[in-house]
Amino acid sequence: MTEDSADPAPADRAGRRDALAEAVAELVLREGLGTMGLRGLARRLGTSDRMLIYYFGSKDALVTGVLARIGEKLSVLLQAYSAGPPVSPGAFLGQVLALGRDPVVMPFMRVWTDVIARAAAGEAPYDTVAKAVVADWTAWIGTRLVPDPDRPCPPAALLSIVEGVTLLEMACPGSTAAAGPWLAEALTRAGGPSA
Amino acid sequence: MTEDSADPAPADRAGRRDALAEAVAELVLREGLGTMGLRGLARRLGTSDRMLIYYFGSKDALVTGVLARIGEKLSVLLQAYSAGPPVSPGAFLGQVLALGRDPVVMPFMRVWTDVIARAAAGEAPYDTVAKAVVADWTAWIGTRLVPDPDRPCPPAALLSIVEGVTLLEMACPGSTAAAGPWLAEALTRAGGPSA
DNA sequence: CCTTCCATGAAGCGACTGCTACATTATCGC
DNA sequence: GCGATAATGTAGCAGTCGCTTCATGGAAGG
Numbered sequence: 001m002t003e004d005s006a007d008p009a010p011a012d013r014a015g016r017r018d019a020l021a022e023a024v025a026e027l028v029l030r031e032g033l034g035t036m037g038l039r040g041l042a043r044r045l046g047t048s049d050r051m052l053i054y055y056f057g058s059k060d061a062l063v064t065g066v067l068a069r070i071g072e073k074l075s076v077l078l079q080a081y082s083a084g085p086p087v088s089p090g091a092f093l094g095q096v097l098a099l100g101r102d103p104v105v106m107p108f109m110r111v112w113t114d115v116i117a118r119a120a121a122g123e124a125p126y127d128t129v130a131k132a133v134v135a136d137w138t139a140w141i142g143t144r145l146v147p148d149p150d151r152p153c154p155p156a157a158l159l160s161i162v163e164g165v166t167l168l169e170m171a172c173p174g175s176t177a178a179a180g181p182w183l184a185e186a187l188t189r190a191g192g193p194s195a
Numbered sequence: 196m197t198e199d200s201a202d203p204a205p206a207d208r209a210g211r212r213d214a215l216a217e218a219v220a221e222l223v224l225r226e227g228l229g230t231m232g233l234r235g236l237a238r239r240l241g242t243s244d245r246m247l248i249y250y251f252g253s254k255d256a257l258v259t260g261v262l263a264r265i266g267e268k269l270s271v272l273l274q275a276y277s278a279g280p281p282v283s284p285g286a287f288l289g290q291v292l293a294l295g296r297d298p299v300v301m302p303f304m305r306v307w308t309d310v311i312a313r314a315a316a317g318e319a320p321y322d323t324v325a326k327a328v329v330a331d332w333t334a335w336i337g338t339r340l341v342p343d344p345d346r347p348c349p350p351a352a353l354l355s356i357v358e359g360v361t362l363l364e365m366a367c368p369g370s371t372a373a374a375g376p377w378l379a380e381a382l383t384r385a386g387g388p389s390a
Numbered sequence: 391c392c393t394t395c396c397a398t399g400a401a402g403c404g405a406c407t408g409c410t411a412c413a414t415t416a417t418c419g420c
Numbered sequence: 421g422c423g424a425t426a427a428t429g430t431a432g433c434a435g436t437c438g439c440t441t442c443a444t445g446g447a448a449g450g
Contacts, residue, residue, distance in 0.1 A: 013426085013427090016427090032316070032317070033316070034316055034317055034318075037406080037407070037408090038407080038408065038409085039406085039407085039408095047428090048428075048429070048430095049408080049409080050409090050410090050428070050429075050430085051427085051428070051429095053408080053409060053410085054427075054428080058408080058409080059407095059408060059409085089381075113315065114315065114316055116362060116363065116366045117312030117313075117315055117316065117362060117366075118312075118316075119365075119366035119367075120308065120309065120312055120362050120365035120366045121227070121228070121229055121309055121312065121313075121365075122227070122229055123229075127366070130366045130367065131366070131367050134363065134366065134367045134370055135367075138370070151377070151380070151381075153377060153381075154371075154373040154374045154377050156363060156370050156371045156372075156373065156374040157371075157373070157374035157375075157377050157378050157381075159359075159363060159374075160356060160359035160360045160362075160363050160371055160374050160378075161355060161356055161359055161378075162359070163359040163362055163363060164354075164355035164356055164357070164358040164359020164360070164362065165355045165359070167311060167312060167315050167355075167358055167359065167362060168311065168329065168351060168354060168355050168358060170314075170315035170316075171311045171312075171314040171315045171322070171325045171326070171329065172314075172325065172326050172329045172330075175329055175333070175351050176349075176351045176352075176355055177351075178349040178351065178352070179349045179351040179352035179354075179355050180352075182346070182348060182349050182352050183352050183355075183356075185346070185385075186284075186346075186348075186352075186381070186382055186385040186386075187381055187385065189384075189385040190380075190381040190382065190384040190385040191381075208396085208397090211397095232436075232437070232438090233437080233438065233439085234436080234437085234438095242398090243398075243399070243400095244438080244439080245398070245399070245400085245439090245440090246397085246398070246399095248438080248439060248440085249397080249398080253438080253439085254437095254438060254439085
């Protein structure tokens with residue numbers, strides 16, 4: 001009775017670790033990566049920095065674990081969109097930018113953009129995580145695009161736009177209001193009358 | 196004789212402050228914003244943190260002063276490009292992305308993208324600086340674009356692309372190799388056959 | 391020569407960081 | 421009940437951070 005349950009009270013070590021990771025993940029999604037000091041983090045979680053190190057071994061392991069969990073949560077969210085048929089770059093950009101304004105998805109976009117921004121500054125362990133994330137995303141975008149033998153769209157082009165818009169929006173809220181739709185339409189027009 | 200000279204040996208207080216700012220600016224352009232701790236900064240400059248605070252008052256004042264100086268240096272570099280006639284969004288993007296691969300201009304792009312990334316993370320004083328910089332750049336881009344009454348290109352759209360490409364290139368070098376040219380051509384095609 | 395003020399060095403403060411050593415409590419097998 | 425093991429609290433270490441205090445050197449002015 002105390003062994004086989006997979007109920008929301010795992011109570012063993014791995015379960016506790018998982019519960020902590022989940023709590024940190026939701027906190028990060030709510031408040032961003034800026035609040036990742038061990039003491040402050042533990043205080044918000046109702047535990048101590050001592051415990052975080054005890055369960056995760058190091059802060060870097062905690063960060064990578066939490067980011068992996070956030071990645072899984074997002075991939076679940078995106079499965080609904082991955083199921084549809086491949087689309088043109090312009091349509092894809094329009095979908096993703098609209099998705100980025102969805103209050104459920106927006107925190108994920110902000111976190112990943114923050115990760116990439118920290119990676120750009122060379123901050124560990126975000127640099128390592130970011131490389132894997134960028135690789136994953138370009139691969140995913142590649143599967144979402146209808147192939148164009150003439151002018152194949154590099155997935156990194158769309159990823160750059162999404163990251164750029166998200167970054168600018170985080171730094172200067174409202175500054176990209178008109179940019180997203182214009183870009184999506186421009187890419188659509190670029191692909192449309194030519195092929 | 197000790198008063199009116201504007202020679203490269205100012206020797207008075209404002210001059211010394213300026214020389215320090217210039218040295219920090221060149222250091223930042225060479226090594227990025229990651230090296231902005233007062234002690235390490237002072238060591239590389241052959242002075243002490245004590246002196247940096249003495250001349251600048253605070254680290255935030257130093258940072259904003261240095262960033263302002265970097266901005267002036269870049270605007271001087273860009274004057275050559277600002278002189279030409281307005282161009283289409285696609286042509287502008289191609290010019291700027293090519294410029295961003297120029298080894299002289301690239302450090303500036305990286306620094307500004309880093310500033311905006313730190314602003315996105317809410318880090319002071321970069322948040323304040325970034326707002327001003329984004330405002331300046333969108334204005335400048337606006338003056339560089341040939342007006343299009345039908346589908347006016349929001350300057351923030353181009354700025355987003357440039358920032359996104361630079362950010363991704365900083366986080367994952369090489370990942371955007373094909374993205375830039377494709378985007379420039381796509382925007383050109385979007386504007387071309389329609390108008 | 392003596393004072394006065396500017397520039398600089400040396401040391402340190404307090405707050406923070408990730409992390410650890412020690413001690414304590416709680417839990418479980420016997 | 422008892423001993424072992426796991427979980428947790430307390431305090432602290434060594435480091436960095438921006439910044440300050442005190443002391444000193446050294447040049448300018450009377």
